[in-house]
Amino acid sequence: MTSVESAIPAHLRADRTRPTRKSAAFRPPYPSFSARFAPSVRQVVMAYFGVQHPSETPPPVAEKALARLAGAAGSAHRERARYVDEAGYHTTVEIRYWTDPAEFSAWLADHDFWTAGPASPDAGFFLEVVQPTVRRFETLFSNDRREGIGVAAEGLSGEIREHGYWGGARDRLPLAQTDPLDAAGTVSAGFSGDLVTVVPNGNLCLIRSGQEWTETDGDERRMYLAEVEPVLRAGMDFLRDDGRSVGCYANRYLRVLAEDGGETDKTFGLSWWRSLEDLETWAESHPTHVAIFRAALKYLSTMGPAARLRLYHEVTVAEQGQTRFEYLGCHPGTGLLRAVA
Amino acid sequence: MTSVESAIPAHLRADRTRPTRKSAAFRPPYPSFSARFAPSVRQVVMAYFGVQHPSETPPPVAEKALARLAGAAGSAHRERARYVDEAGYHTTVEIRYWTDPAEFSAWLADHDFWTAGPASPDAGFFLEVVQPTVRRFETLFSNDRREGIGVAAEGLSGEIREHGYWGGARDRLPLAQTDPLDAAGTVSAGFSGDLVTVVPNGNLCLIRSGQEWTETDGDERRMYLAEVEPVLRAGMDFLRDDGRSVGCYANRYLRVLAEDGGETDKTFGLSWWRSLEDLETWAESHPTHVAIFRAALKYLSTMGPAARLRLYHEVTVAEQGQTRFEYLGCHPGTGLLRAVA
Numbered sequence: 001m002t003s004v005e006s007a008i009p010a011h012l013r014a015d016r017t018r019p020t021r022k023s024a025a026f027r028p029p030y031p032s033f034s035a036r037f038a039p040s041v042r043q044v045v046m047a048y049f050g051v052q053h054p055s056e057t058p059p060p061v062a063e064k065a066l067a068r069l070a071g072a073a074g075s076a077h078r079e080r081a082r083y084v085d086e087a088g089y090h091t092t093v094e095i096r097y098w099t100d101p102a103e104f105s106a107w108l109a110d111h112d113f114w115t116a117g118p119a120s121p122d123a124g125f126f127l128e129v130v131q132p133t134v135r136r137f138e139t140l141f142s143n144d145r146r147e148g149i150g151v152a153a154e155g156l157s158g159e160i161r162e163h164g165y166w167g168g169a170r171d172r173l174p175l176a177q178t179d180p181l182d183a184a185g186t187v188s189a190g191f192s193g194d195l196v197t198v199v200p201n202g203n204l205c206l207i208r209s210g211q212e213w214t215e216t217d218g219d220e221r222r223m224y225l226a227e228v229e230p231v232l233r234a235g236m237d238f239l240r241d242d243g244r245s246v247g248c249y250a251n252r253y254l255r256v257l258a259e260d261g262g263e264t265d266k267t268f269g270l271s272w273w274r275s276l277e278d279l280e281t282w283a284e285s286h287p288t289h290v291a292i293f294r295a296a297l298k299y300l301s302t303m304g305p306a307a308r309l310r311l312y313h314e315v316t317v318a319e320q321g322q323t324r325f326e327y328l329g330c331h332p333g334t335g336l337l338r339a340v341a
Numbered sequence: 342m343t344s345v346e347s348a349i350p351a352h353l354r355a356d357r358t359r360p361t362r363k364s365a366a367f368r369p370p371y372p373s374f375s376a377r378f379a380p381s382v383r384q385v386v387m388a389y390f391g392v393q394h395p396s397e398t399p400p401p402v403a404e405k406a407l408a409r410l411a412g413a414a415g416s417a418h419r420e421r422a423r424y425v426d427e428a429g430y431h432t433t434v435e436i437r438y439w440t441d442p443a444e445f446s447a448w449l450a451d452h453d454f455w456t457a458g459p460a461s462p463d464a465g466f467f468l469e470v471v472q473p474t475v476r477r478f479e480t481l482f483s484n485d486r487r488e489g490i491g492v493a494a495e496g497l498s499g500e501i502r503e504h505g506y507w508g509g510a511r512d513r514l515p516l517a518q519t520d521p522l523d524a525a526g527t528v529s530a531g532f533s534g535d536l537v538t539v540v541p542n543g544n545l546c547l548i549r550s551g552q553e554w555t556e557t558d559g560d561e562r563r564m565y566l567a568e569v570e571p572v573l574r575a576g577m578d579f580l581r582d583d584g585r586s587v588g589c590y591a592n593r594y595l596r597v598l599a600e601d602g603g604e605t606d607k608t609f610g611l612s613w614w615r616s617l618e619d620l621e622t623w624a625e626s627h628p629t630h631v632a633i634f635r636a637a638l639k640y641l642s643t644m645g646p647a648a649r650l651r652l653y654h655e656v657t658v659a660e661q662g663q664t665r666f667e668y669l670g671c672h673p674g675t676g677l678l679r680a681v682a
Binding site: 017018019022023029164165166167180182281284285290291294297298 | 358359360366367370505506507508521523524618622625628631632634635638639642
């Protein structure tokens with residue numbers, strides 16, 4: 001029997017008042033891994049700098065801001081991605097990760113231009129930030145290529161126990177050992193000149209869930225692009241357009257960009273949820289995600305261990321005080337603006 | 342918001358050391374109900390009297406035993422069903438339910454002919470009994486027509502909270518409020534003349550899961566028979582033939598018989614599992630059950646509240662001392678004979 005370890009590192013283990021869903025005898029049907037951070041890391045920062053415009057080509061105000069952001073060094077990891085949103089706006093997002101909130105605060109004090117205004121008629125800017133303590137996020141990788149916040153980690157765990165079943169994300173979250181992570185309170189908005197700020201409910205949930213098909217070829221590549229990706233896209237479209245009915249405030253389906261701005265063979269879904277429970281319920285029972293799950297099962301059972309598709313995700317459940325949502329000149333369907341009642 | 346109640350009746354509620362998977366805010370996507378027994382009922386009996394034969398027509402020894410069983414009054418509920426098993430044997434099962442083990446013991450003392458022997462070369466006989474305390478089984482109905490052990494109950498609950506998600510069966514089981522219900526120990530067999538008895542591992546799990554399409558007609562009937570039933574049958578066949586790979590010791594897919602011996606528009610799956618966890622893992626993640634779930638979701642979303650298909654199940658997790666498995670002249674693939682290592 002393969003040896004497995006807990007996704008929760010030793011220094012974050014607690015006496016559970018909330019047992020895992022699976023017993024110690026459970027063995028996952030395939031291997032997966034979690035990012036391992038140095039025990040000195042207590043809290044991380046995930047910051048999404050977005051710029052949106054109706055035109056396909058970025059207008060000068062967007063180009064200029066993106067160039068300035070590109071020149072601002074100082075985070076643990078950065079990447080760019082783009083998507084077209086529910087209103088047809090072309091949007092570029094630069095994601096920045098830090099493993100120390102103080103470093104982020106200092107950096108932001110020196111680079112506070114993104115949502116400083118004034119608003120432009122040509123482009124909207126938004127900044128969405130979560131700063132979870134290490135007890136409030138978890139990561140999952142199908143292989144040894146780290147993505148997202150995982151790039152800022154020390155390395156990877158061995159094969160972990162808590163995956164391959166519904167509820168695995170909760171069982172990997174250190175705080176969920178003792179806390180139900182229920183949504184608390186309401187969403188509110190504040191207005192200051194052109195800037196709209198949003199304070200979400202407590203235990204707001206963020207998932208970034210990605211796939212990379214760079215190394216696939218032949219039948220595997222065709223099967224991913226023809227049979228899996230369209231089903232995934234339909235689920236992403238449902239969450240983007242109708243997600244509020246199931247507790248999803250906003251969803252984006254992004255293509256990762258290369259250094260030169262060209263498209264890579266990597267995409268990810270990025271969605272904000274009222275609660276982890278709402279995310280779980282959609283994932284395990286909604287027809288759009290059951291279809292994704294079934295397509296993925298068929299793909300993986302056809303390919304077996306030879307599959308070269310890479311999968312990962314990161315899930316965060318944030319306290320209200322660990323978030324920052326700013327929208328400058330954005331259309332009203334942008335991000336958490338949709339969550340304001 | 343619809344008012345819901347717990348599937349666990351007040352007199353069986355305990356301070357949970359194992360929380361339910363869903364919060365108090367969760368509302369199931371459609372109504373379901375549980376059977377309610379009188380608080381005086383402490384333990385029930387589910388007894389399966391089976392007779393198998395290679396011939397389609399029952400040989401005289403089988404006919405005679407079935408007639409004698411038919412004449413033996415005295416249980417709270419009884420019914421007959423039949424199936425063809427993995428070895429091609431035609432099998433008739435009479436199911437008997439009691440709400441008092443002492444009554445069953447007295448009845449059996451007066452009617453102990455089923456597996457008394459000697460073995461016949463023409464037919465094999467088996468008796469499979471579980472006698473769970475009320476903390477060790479749960480029932481679920483999509484409507485107000487009770488089936489199985491539920492017929493022996495006083496009535497039905499109101500709409501219950503703990504259903505419509507993976508893990509609902511566990512959350513409905515009173516003992517699972519405080520007990521993980523993990524499999525314990527091993528399966529062993531004993532031999533006495535022609536009779537083989539099996540003692541299963543502790544926390545052996547039984548599920549009876551049924552469907553009735555009597556009231557369906559037109560498109561609904563066609564959709565059930567053409568799109569749902571074949572997917573259900575494929576899953577039943579998988580469990581019957583290859584179930585041991587996922588912890589299923591035995592599976593039967595039975596057609597309920599009318600009083601006159603003709604077929605009704607009712608079927609059910611009946612399967613023995615090493616543990617509730619093994620059943621859960623198959624149900625929520627195996628391709629054969631994901632396909633069943635997807636077909637059912639599509640059917641129910643197409644039909645909406647007008648659907649006239651009726652669904653129910655009962656799940657039992659038994660202690661070793663609450664079971665009785667006897668096989669007389671049966672082929673070695675019968676029931677729990679397959680579970681003996």
